[in-house]
Amino acid sequence: MQTSYIKRLEGKPIIHENHGKSISWDFTYAEGGKNLPVIIFVHGFKGFKDWGHFNLIARRFAEQGFGFLKLNLSHNGTTPEQLMDFADLEAFGNNTFSIELDDIGAMIDHLQSPDFVLADKVDTSRLGIIGHSRGGGLALLKCMEDQRISAVVTWAAIHDLSKRWTPTFIEKWKQDGVQYIHNGRTGQEMPLKYALYEDFLQTMERLNIPKAVKTLKQPLLVCHGTDDETLPYPIAEAIHSWQPASQLKLIEGANHTFGGKHPFADDTLPEASRQVVTESVDFFRQKLA
Numbered sequence: 001m002q003t004s005y006i007k008r009l010e011g012k013p014i015i016h017e018n019h020g021k022s023i024s025w026d027f028t029y030a031e032g033g034k035n036l037p038v039i040i041f042v043h044g045f046k047g048f049k050d051w052g053h054f055n056l057i058a059r060r061f062a063e064q065g066f067g068f069l070k071l072n073l074s075h076n077g078t079t080p081e082q083l084m085d086f087a088d089l090e091a092f093g094n095n096t097f098s099i100e101l102d103d104i105g106a107m108i109d110h111l112q113s114p115d116f117v118l119a120d121k122v123d124t125s126r127l128g129i130i131g132h133s134r135g136g137g138l139a140l141l142k143c144m145e146d147q148r149i150s151a152v153v154t155w156a157a158i159h160d161l162s163k164r165w166t167p168t169f170i171e172k173w174k175q176d177g178v179q180y181i182h183n184g185r186t187g188q189e190m191p192l193k194y195a196l197y198e199d200f201l202q203t204m205e206r207l208n209i210p211k212a213v214k215t216l217k218q219p220l221l222v223c224h225g226t227d228d229e230t231l232p233y234p235i236a237e238a239i240h241s242w243q244p245a246s247q248l249k250l251i252e253g254a255n256h257t258f259g260g261k262h263p264f265a266d267d268t269l270p271e272a273s274r275q276v277v278t279e280s281v282d283f284f285r286q287k288l289a
Helices: 053-061 090-091 098-111 135-147 168-177 194-203 209-214 234-242 271-285
Strands: 006-010 022-030 037-041 066-073 122-132 149-154 178-182 189-193 219-223 247-252
Touching: 006 053, 022 053, 022 098, 037 053, 037 098, 037 135, 053 066, 053 209, 053 234, 053 271, 066 090, 066 098, 090 189, 090 247, 098 122, 098 194, 122 271, 135 149, 135 209, 149 271, 168 178, 168 194, 189 194, 219 234, 234 247, 247 271
Parallel strands: 037 066, 037 122, 122 149, 149 219, 219 247
Antiparallel strands: 006 022, 022 066, 178 189
């Protein structure tokens, strides 16, 4: 496929009916393509759809015959006007896992609507999802509740929300109502309101990643770097052990972002990212056939 025919559409943001915030998204595809299987890509914590090398990754999938949809979760701190800046820290602080799962559902609703701007090019009955880091956990949870998704791939995913915070952190969080996470790249102190943890306590069954994996009906590929400095690779081995039918691919020497960084000036993918994309493309090609 000639790469000059690869197009990227910046879609009109979706306004979520429950909270009124915008879900920005883009779609990368081969011009002239028909009945394209679609991959939805979900970013992680302190991530966004245009982070680092994500656009290069989208292009690689499009070259291989997929439509690739990236979204900004509504409360990730970006805005439709500032897609690569954390300009809305109030929204970031008010985020919950339930909101993020609902955002993914709203995106699937829009994708499968006849009003979708590229409806004539896609086959939404062949729908896959990739989640990176926290987005990987979200992807697994969404598969548990939404059978419109036919296959799932995790990249350096989290595996258990109940183990994300220490008792000391939770106690101070409850006392203060908010905790701040330093963003080393931007220098910002990013708020996490205690409502995030309250949402977890109130919806633990919905947010139970081990249960989601153990009861998963969709095919699963678990990808992780052996040098992941954020989430050590035994996490991937645990996910794989919960679902013996899954496939596990450890990328030797890869870090948490598979060689990516932000900003990313190169026009080719890092080797680790190239490997994880190749594994994912091969998996989806088989499972979404």
